Amino acid sequence: MTVSRSSSVRPRVRFAPSPTGFLHVGSARTFIFNWLYARRTGGTMILRLDDTDVERNTDASVTSIFEGLKWLGLSWDEEYKQSERGALHRQMAEAILEKGLAYRDFTPAHTGDSERSGAQGTWLFNPGMRELSREASDRRAAAGELFALRFRVPRDGGQVVRFTDAVYGEQMKAGADIEDFALLRSDGMPTYHLASCADDADLCISHIIRGQDHLTNTFKHVLILEAAGYTPPQFAHLPLLVAPDGTKLSKRRHGPVVSVTTYRDAGFLPEAFINFLCLLGWSPKDDRTKMSQQELIEAFSLEGINRANAVVNFKESDVGRALLPATAESSTSSVIPNGREAAVRNLLSTPEDTFDPKALWLNAEHIRGLAIEDLSQRLLPIVREAGFNITPEKMVRITPLIRERITLLRDVLTVADFFFVEQLPPYDPAELIPQKGDAALALKVLQKAQAVLANVEFKHDPLDQALRAAAQEIGVKAGQMFQPIRVAVCGRKNAPPLFETLEVLGKETTLARINLATQKLH
RNA sequence: GGCGCUAUCGUCUAGGGGUUAGGACGGAAGAUUCUCAAUCUUCAAACCCGGGUUCGAUUCCCGGUAGCGCUACCA
Numbered sequence: 001m002t003v004s005r006s007s008s009v010r011p012r013v014r015f016a017p018s019p020t021g022f023l024h025v026g027s028a029r030t031f032i033f034n035w036l037y038a039r040r041t042g043g044t045m046i047l048r049l050d051d052t053d054v055e056r057n058t059d060a061s062v063t064s065i066f067e068g069l070k071w072l073g074l075s076w077d078e079e080y081k082q083s084e085r086g087a088l089h090r091q092m093a094e095a096i097l098e099k100g101l102a103y104r105d106f107t108p109a110h111t112g113d114s115e116r117s118g119a120q121g122t123w124l125f126n127p128g129m130r131e132l133s134r135e136a137s138d139r140r141a142a143a144g145e146l147f148a149l150r151f152r153v154p155r156d157g158g159q160v161v162r163f164t165d166a167v168y169g170e171q172m173k174a175g176a177d178i179e180d181f182a183l184l185r186s187d188g189m190p191t192y193h194l195a196s197c198a199d200d201a202d203l204c205i206s207h208i209i210r211g212q213d214h215l216t217n218t219f220k221h222v223l224i225l226e227a228a229g230y231t232p233p234q235f236a237h238l239p240l241l242v243a244p245d246g247t248k249l250s251k252r253r254h255g256p257v258v259s260v261t262t263y264r265d266a267g268f269l270p271e272a273f274i275n276f277l278c279l280l281g282w283s284p285k286d287d288r289t290k291m292s293q294q295e296l297i298e299a300f301s302l303e304g305i306n307r308a309n310a311v312v313n314f315k316e317s318d319v320g321r322a323l324l325p326a327t328a329e330s331s332t333s334s335v336i337p338n339g340r341e342a343a344v345r346n347l348l349s350t351p352e353d354t355f356d357p358k359a360l361w362l363n364a365e366h367i368r369g370l371a372i373e374d375l376s377q378r379l380l381p382i383v384r385e386a387g388f389n390i391t392p393e394k395m396v397r398i399t400p401l402i403r404e405r406i407t408l409l410r411d412v413l414t415v416a417d418f419f420f421v422e423q424l425p426p427y428d429p430a431e432l433i434p435q436k437g438d439a440a441l442a443l444k445v446l447q448k449a450q451a452v453l454a455n456v457e458f459k460h461d462p463l464d465q466a467l468r469a470a471a472q473e474i475g476v477k478a479g480q481m482f483q484p485i486r487v488a489v490c491g492r493k494n495a496p497p498l499f500e501t502l503e504v505l506g507k508e509t510t511l512a513r514i515n516l517a518t519q520k521l522h
Numbered sequence: 523g524g525c526g527c528u529a530u531c532g533u534c535u536a537g538g539g540g541u542u543a544g545g546a547c548g549g550a551a552g553a554u555u556c557u558c559a560a561u562c563u564u565c566a567a568a569c570c571c572g573g574g575u576u577c578g579a580u581u582c583c584c585g586g587u588a589g590c591g592c593u594a595c596c597a
Contacts, residue, residue: 018597053596109595122524122593148595168527177525177593185595192597216526216592239528239590246589276534279546283535287545306535309590313533313547358534358547368560404560415559467556482556494558 011043011206015076016196018050019061023068023260025312026211026241026249029277033238034209035074036278036300046203047076051083052195068260072270080203082195089190092198092228093149093183101227102183104137104147105129109186125150125180149184151223161219166236166302168212173219181220193217197224205233209302212237212309236302239281240309244316257314257354266355267382267408272366276359280310290365313356364407372399379412386413388420397504401496417491419504424491424513429520431487434480441476442484443521448474449485450514458507463499488517 015031017023038045047069051057096102107126130152141147155175162172183194190198200208200221215237225232243249249258256262263273275291283306284291284299291299367375376392376399383390390398402415418424432442448470456466471481482498489510495501502510 016597020597050597056596105595107595146595150595171526173525179593181593182595187595189595191595196597211591212527213591214597217597219526237527242590244533248590279534281534285536287536289534289546308528310535311533356533356547361547364560402559405558464556477556479556486557490557492558496558498556 011038011041012046012204013038013043013207013209014046014048014200014203014205016048016050016082016199016210017065018053018056018192019058019065020053020056021061021251022064024249024251025258025260025263025277027065028068028072028260029241029280030210030238031069031074032072032274032277033282033300033305035076036297037207037209037302038077039297040300043206044078045076046078046080046205048080048199048203049082050192050196051081052089052190052192054083054189064259064261068264071260071264072274074274078203080199082199085195085199085202086190088202089195089198090184090188092201092224093190093194095229096151096183096224096227097149099227100134100152102149102151103130103132103180104141105150105180105182106132106140106145106147108146109148122177123179124153124155124176130180146186148182148186150180150182151220151227153178153180153223161222163218163222163232163235165215165218166207166234167239167305168215168237168307171215171218173216178219178223183224193220193224197221197228200233201225201228201230207234207236209236209238212240236305239306241280241312242309244311244313246309246311249312254314254316257312263355263359267410268359268363269366269370269378269409272363273359275366276356276362279358280312281306290362290369313358315354360407367406367409368403370403372396372403375399375403378409382409382412383416383420390420394419394504401500401504405496418489418495424516427487427491429517431493432484432517432521434476434483437476437480439521441480443518444474445476445481445484446488446514446518446521449481450511450518453502453507453511453514458503458510460499460503463502467499484517485514489513 013034015027015034017027017031035045037043049062049065051062093102097104105126107129129150137147153175155178159175160172161175161178162170165171181193182191184190199205218235218237222232241249243254247253251258260273264270271293274293275289275296278291278296278300279289282300282304285304288295288299370378373396376396379399380390380392380395383395398416398419402412405415406412429439432446433439434442434445437445449467452466452470453463456462467481467485468478471478474481483493486495486498486501487493489501489505505513
């Protein structure tokens with residue numbers, strides 16, 4: 001007989017990471033899908049740390065998970081720690097044992113190897129233990145002999161375990177294909193399967209949305225839940241996120257691109273990153289790609305989830321892999337604005353060609369959609385951290401000039417650098433020479449500019465008129481006029497539009513830089 | 523080895539018994555502005571293979587192949 005579940009009408013979903021590593025992009029997506037489902041349905045989002053593996057849990061991992069979630073800006077309503085709920089787990093194990101649906105296995109634990117799962121075929125149980133009489137079992141346990149508690153999987157009469165997955169549909173598996181999995185380890189600690197089921201039942205989880213790697217585990221979970229008298233919740237398994245080579249994402253193999261904090265440190269907008277992750281294995285089924293959080297909540301449904309694994313299309317670069325760990329971890333330290341060292345480091349740590357191009361595009365897209373004030377506020381800390389003492393007022397004036405020119409927030413450092421420094425870093429004077437011109441022409445242009453700019457108001461329109469008129473006066477094309485000036489004030493050919501730039505830079509800086517440029521031409 | 527899941531452009535995906543198989547990223551070409559970017563236009567690019575069902579399969583069914591997952595006293 002089964003006890004009917006809590007009568008709560010609102011869905012209750014959970015994200016249950018085990019703190020054995022940094023927050024992984026796949027885990028982040030699982031969190032997001034759960035969160036979207038909860039918000040979409042008015043349900044409750046629960047964060048549960050599945051930390052029953054004391055050997056492998058680390059505080060650093062817990063920190064990384066919270067850090068990552070904090071950055072994503074998605075909240076949860078309830079929080080639990082599995083390690084504090086041991087009594088509940090043991091209670092469930094006890095109940096299952098009492099019903100005769102589990103048995104003690106006194107076979108010593110296997111050490112490390114997994115040769116059992118090799119060519120020998122399916123291992124189902126350790127000989128002799130399943131059949132042990134309850135009396136003998138109790139006696140040995142009372143004598144202090146160590147044992148693992150195993151589930152007595154029903155195998156007689158061709159029994160079948162089944163459940164319906166919201167994504168993968170009807171699932172069934174013969175009991176004859178399920179091994180007698182452990183519930184309790186010989187040290188008394190619950191296994192993942194037991195703890196997870198006990199907590200899901202106790203917390204009245206209504207929908208379990210998790211990675212597809214648990215799809216076959218679900219048969220065991222259904223077994224546990226039913227043995228303990230609960231009706232299994234709704235399951236929805238998510239296709240896995242894989243690397244371009246098709247293998248699962250791992251930090252060891254693929255480097256920091258699989259860690260959420262890497263995206264934060266590289267200058268992704270959390271809303272863009274969430275948007276990107278949502279499009280991996282889920283579709284709104286219309287042609288939208290750029291979506292706000294609100295739009296995602298409104299469009300999200302379990303039916304929109306795909307069944308095939310999705311590739312996170314990052315570039316596997318040895319250089320990036322070798323260098324990113326150091327730079328990603330030390331990204332909070334200041335970046336030296338100029339100099340060869342900074343240039344080299346910038347080049348090597350530039351993640352631009354490492355990340356999935358679509359993630360990059362979405363980020364740029366979200367940046368472009370931000371209000372100037374908003375973007376400016378997000379940019380300022382990055383600029384300050386890099387050692388530039390820029391005021392919020394100046395940042396607000398710079399922001400519109402770069403909004404369409406940055407992909408990652410950190411690009412502000414390379415795109416707007418000339419606004420930040422007092423002295424321009426050295427540049428090649430040959431850059432000053434315009435199309436179809438020579439050094440003499442460049443000099444002539446710059447000298448004319450100096451003269452004209454000294455007496456013009458530094459606003460877009462007056463600058464526009466004055467410089468165009470000047471070009472005509474000395475008989476050069478507008479482009480030929482503008483380029484030397486641009487290089488003189490920006491230190492390079494590619495930069496934001498000239499008049500706006502000059503306006504923000506101001507007369508004093510502009511004239512000083514042009515003056516310096518004329519000296520270079522001599 | 524056993525069991526399970528999956529298969530549409532390079533990638534993310536839409537679609538579905540009859541379609542010019544749609545969109546997005548990326549790529550290419552062009553337009554445009556003072557450069558760059560943004561924007562706009564255009565182009566190239568896909569239904570894993572073999573059977574079956576059917577008047578007709580990329581779509582449904584079966585088989586194969588490939589990939590992935592599980593097969594721990596990890597989660």
